[in-house]
Amino acid sequence: xxxxxxxxxxxxxxxxxxxxxxxxxxxxxxxxxxxxxxxxxxxxxxxxxxxxxxxxxxxxxxxxxxxxxxxxxxxxxxxxxxxxxxxxxxxxxxxxxxxxxxxxxxxxxxxxxxxxxxxxxxxxxxxxxxxxxxxxxxxxxxxxxxxxxxxxxxxxxxxxxxxxxxxxxxxxxxxxxxxxxxxxxxxxxxxxxxxxxxxxxxxxxxxxxxxxxxxxxxxxxxxxxxxxxxxxxxxxxxxxxxxxxxxxxxxxxxxxxxxxxxxxxxxxxxxxxxxxxxxxxxxxxxxxxxxxxxxxxxxxxxxxxxxxxxxxxxxxxxxxxxxxxxxxxxxxxxxxxxxxxxxxxxxxxxxxxxxxxxxxxxxxxxxxxxxxxxxxxxxxxxxxxxxxxxxxxxxxxxxxxxxxxxxxxxxxxxxxxxxxxxxxxxxxxxxxxxxxxxxxxxxxxxxxxxxxxxxxxxxxxxxxxxxxxxxxxxxxxxxxxxxxxxxxxxxxxxxxxxxxxxxxxxxxxxxxxxxxxxxxxxxxxxxxxxxxxxxxxxxxxxxxxxxxxxxxxx
Numbered sequence: 001x002x003x004x005x006x007x008x009x010x011x012x013x014x015x016x017x018x019x020x021x022x023x024x025x026x027x028x029x030x031x032x033x034x035x036x037x038x039x040x041x042x043x044x045x046x047x048x049x050x051x052x053x054x055x056x057x058x059x060x061x062x063x064x065x066x067x068x069x070x071x072x073x074x075x076x077x078x079x080x081x082x083x084x085x086x087x088x089x090x091x092x093x094x095x096x097x098x099x100x101x102x103x104x105x106x107x108x109x110x111x112x113x114x115x116x117x118x119x120x121x122x123x124x125x126x127x128x129x130x131x132x133x134x135x136x137x138x139x140x141x142x143x144x145x146x147x148x149x150x151x152x153x154x155x156x157x158x159x160x161x162x163x164x165x166x167x168x169x170x171x172x173x174x175x176x177x178x179x180x181x182x183x184x185x186x187x188x189x190x191x192x193x194x195x196x197x198x199x200x201x202x203x204x205x206x207x208x209x210x211x212x213x214x215x216x217x218x219x220x221x222x223x224x225x226x227x228x229x230x231x232x233x234x235x236x237x238x239x240x241x242x243x244x245x246x247x248x249x250x251x252x253x254x255x256x257x258x259x260x261x262x263x264x265x266x267x268x269x270x271x272x273x274x275x276x277x278x279x280x281x282x283x284x285x286x287x288x289x290x291x292x293x294x295x296x297x298x299x300x301x302x303x304x305x306x307x308x309x310x311x312x313x314x315x316x317x318x319x320x321x322x323x324x325x326x327x328x329x330x331x332x333x334x335x336x337x338x339x340x341x342x343x344x345x346x347x348x349x350x351x352x353x354x355x356x357x358x359x360x361x362x363x364x365x366x367x368x369x370x371x372x373x374x375x376x377x378x379x380x381x382x383x384x385x386x387x388x389x390x391x392x393x394x395x396x397x398x399x400x401x402x403x404x405x406x407x408x409x410x411x412x413x414x415x416x417x418x419x420x421x422x423x424x425x426x427x428x429x430x431x432x433x434x435x436x437x438x439x440x441x442x443x444x445x446x447x448x449x450x451x452x453x454x455x456x457x458x459x460x461x462x463x464x465x466x467x468x469x470x471x472x473x474x475x476x477x478x479x480x481x482x483x484x485x486x487x488x489x490x491x492x493x494x495x496x497x498x499x500x501x502x503x504x505x506x507x508x509x510x511x512x513x514x515x516x517x518x519x520x521x522x523x524x525x526x527x528x529x530x531x532x533x534x535x536x537x538x539x540x541x542x543x544x545x546x547x548x549x550x551x552x553x554x
């Protein structure tokens with residue numbers, strides 16, 4: 001990307017200017033001071049930094065300050081504020097803030113901003129919405145983090161998938177089509193065996209990073225604060241159900257830990273827009289719901305742990321322990337499992353080589369931007385496929401919706417069916433099954449067969465988005481909890497408990513004190529609102545369980 005001229009505002013978002021009343025509120029908790037041109041307000045890599053409002057003059061956000069690749073991210077003037085959502089969620093700063101001209105600033109400590117976001121609805125809405133829009137625009141531009149690796153390297157594809165779920169802005173330099181990358185690697189003294197590598201402004205180069213390294217970049221310790229500590233409630237999985245459980249648990253006074261394998265929000269966070277969630281008639285982006293939920297959880301004191309992938313579960317003497325792949329371990333008297341489900345992989349020969357590089361199991365702004373103006377295929381006939389098709393149709397043309405069934409009516413909500421029918425860019429192919437994929441240096445098409453006539457044909461597409469059902473995320477439990485034939489966890493009266501033991505409560509598994517909510521639960525309704533309701537209800541049942549079993553709170 002060419003370096004823009006200094007002073008050019010390249011932020012792809014409406015600039016939010018604070019009102020007089022809002023400035024007065026912030027002024028009551030902040031301090032004003034004169035700032036000379038060139039003053040550095042915060043550096044890339046800072047783990048914590050304050051909230052700045054420009055009262056006079058101009059400030060800039062710079063990517064890779066002082067490096068050959070330096071570029072301007074945004075410029076701000078009077079009554080405009082600096083920052084983005086990462087400052088509220090514990091991420092390090094990816095950029096440097098600097099005064100462009102002499103001026104005057106209002107500096108508000110981060111702790112005060114966190115209090116304002118939690119208590120002042122007017123300022124909270126203004127700050128959160130602006131921060132979320134800025135993050136979305138960074139995702140489109142790929143600013144902040146650079147990933148160098150090959151599309152054929154499974155480790156690189158795993159990182160790309162993780163960053164996509166985490167909604168981290170990443171610029172990917174693919175060795176296969178970016179010959180200039182070799183010169184960069186030589187300059188960095190990086191050998192091919194060190195790939196993939198991650199470049200983060202203000203931080204040491206990361207060579208072939210592991211989950212613990214990624215977690216550290218979010219300011220998290222490599223292990224739990226105290227391996228011997230036993231909390232009241234451990235929530236495993238940070239989708240809508242897990243977030244709701246954590247918020248309600250902490251708000252009711254339970255010491256609560258929330259852990260997730262990637263980032264909070266689950267599959268809902270990758271949805272471009274959730275249209276049928278109560279109270280949002282215009283819909284809301286899944287990423288916004290996830291960010292607001294995580295901030296609300298932090299408000300009530302939930303201990304948040306991202307990139308904490310559960311690999312083992314033990315239960316002994318009424319204490320349940322979950323161990324992560326990086327060695328962290330969390331123990332609690334009650335556990336709510338909300339690990340959700342992963343999208344089922346498409347069983348087509350050779351497709352694995354193109355996953356996260358032309359074949360995707362989520363449709364986020366990152367993929368939509370990368371395949372702008374090119375033909376894509378969405379495979380599946382349920383709501384997730386319909387939402388993806390509508391989202392991709394904003395940037396790609398055409399969008400083929402490939403459905404095995406006879407129609408969409410059996411598995412998709414009516415509002416989505418009507419919207420798809422009204423979009424001229426979307427072409428629905430029913431009774432069609434994908435049997436092959438073609439590619440050279442990138443995906444070029446699909447081989448499909450008509451399930452009625454058995455005739456084969458080719459479909460020219462540059463990317464494929466797969467939504468063909470889900471499989472539960474329960475492997476880490478090692479069959480210690482009862483499941484249905486498809487692997488989803490049984491709860492309540494569906495569990496055949498041992499003789500002499502009380503019947504499990506609703507949402508409770510066969511192990512007392514271990515509950516299950518959301519998509520991972522057998523018989524659950526796969527909707528965001530249902531998961532939120534189950535998460536809050538499970539917390540209420542924890543109090544009932546302890547009353548019945550005579551278990552005291554810590």
